[in-house]
Amino acid sequence: MPRRPAEPLPLAPDEAPKRAHGAGATTQQIVDTITTAIVERRLMPGTKLAEQAVADLFGVSRTLVREALNRLSRDRLVTLEPARGAFVARPSVDEARQVFEARRLLETGMVRELCASARAEDLEALRAHLHAEADAVLRHDVAGRTRLLGHFHVLLAQRLDNAVLAELLADLLSRCSLIALMYQSADAAGHSQDEHVLIVDAIDRRDAEAASRLMAEHLGNVVGNLQRHPRVGDLADVLRPAA
Known part of the structure; x- marks a missing residue:
């Protein structure tokens, strides 16, 4: 997509x-x-x-x-x-927890719906996205993996053909994007990608209970990986052109 x-x-x-x-x-x-x-x-x-x-x-x-x-x-x-x-x-960790709770309420229901309605082309699109995620994680492409891991959740809503849900979810993602972008380690990114695979596998099996449970656990794990005390870098060192 x-x-x-x-x-x-x-x-x-x-x-x-x-x-x-x-x-x-x-x-x-x-x-x-x-x-x-x-x-x-x-x-x-x-x-x-x-x-x-x-x-x-x-x-x-x-x-x-x-x-x-x-x-x-x-x-x-x-x-x-x-x-x-x-x-x-x-952004505060408390704010992130509230946003992830809102996402949990939305996304557990969303994957249940997909278990009932997913078509072959939906599963093909999801598998292609998973492949791109895995490649970005393997290459240690921080920007690429972060974008792809976040977009996976919007893609689920898009495969339901629900533009309003996709827009709402994209807004929730933007509210926690800074936290995910900056606090997710390489190990956490790899775990997230593995969990995405399990969620799609459950959708493919039409196992609504497993898909909903796996999504709730996945979002809970993301919150659990947040770091509380990030460092502050030097602006000139970060943005000045390479020598």
């Missing part, structure tokens, strides 16, 4: 500096580069994104930086604080 247009597409680590630096970056390139740094855990919660510092690093005006920060704020990746400036968002 095609990726939702609203989802950010992070740049590869070696591509971001080439596009975002040099003759001056566009607003979208600044957004992409900062998003990539967050995805790859090089920009951590609480890091200050001073407008002038970012403008100097990208060779652009503060106006373009302000536009980029506003976009990132709408995606809940950046927090804008009056008189203090912009910071990489620092």
Whole structure:
């Protein structure tokens, strides 16, 4: 299934500096580069994104930086604080638990519905997605695996042909995306991918009880893997172009 247009597409680590630096970056390139740094855990919660510092690093005006920060704020990746400036968002673990509980209520019912209605083409799409996930985990592609592991849940809703459910779930995912992007270790990502395989296997067997139980356990495991005390990195070291 095609990726939702609203989802950010992070740049590869070696591509971001080439596009975002040099003759001056566009607003979208600044957004992409900062998003990539967050995805790859090089920009951590609480890091200050001073407008002038970012403008100097990208060779652009503060106006373009302000536009980029506003976009990132709408995606809940950046927090804008009056008189203090912009910071990489620092969502609380309690907020994450509430969001995951809402997802549990939605997604356990969603997989039950899929057990009753999934067609051959639905299962084929899910298997193809699982293959892409496994490949990203194996290659230690942090940005790719994070995007794919999150999109798996939206894909389930899309295979139900329920656009409203898919949109609602995508919004819930965005609320916990920063936590998943920044706190998920390689081991946790591998476990998540294994759990996705088990969920699809249960859907394939039309085993609604197992699919619902596995989804609840999966979301519970993701919450259990959250780290409480991430580090804060240096902005210039993260965003300056490679030598």
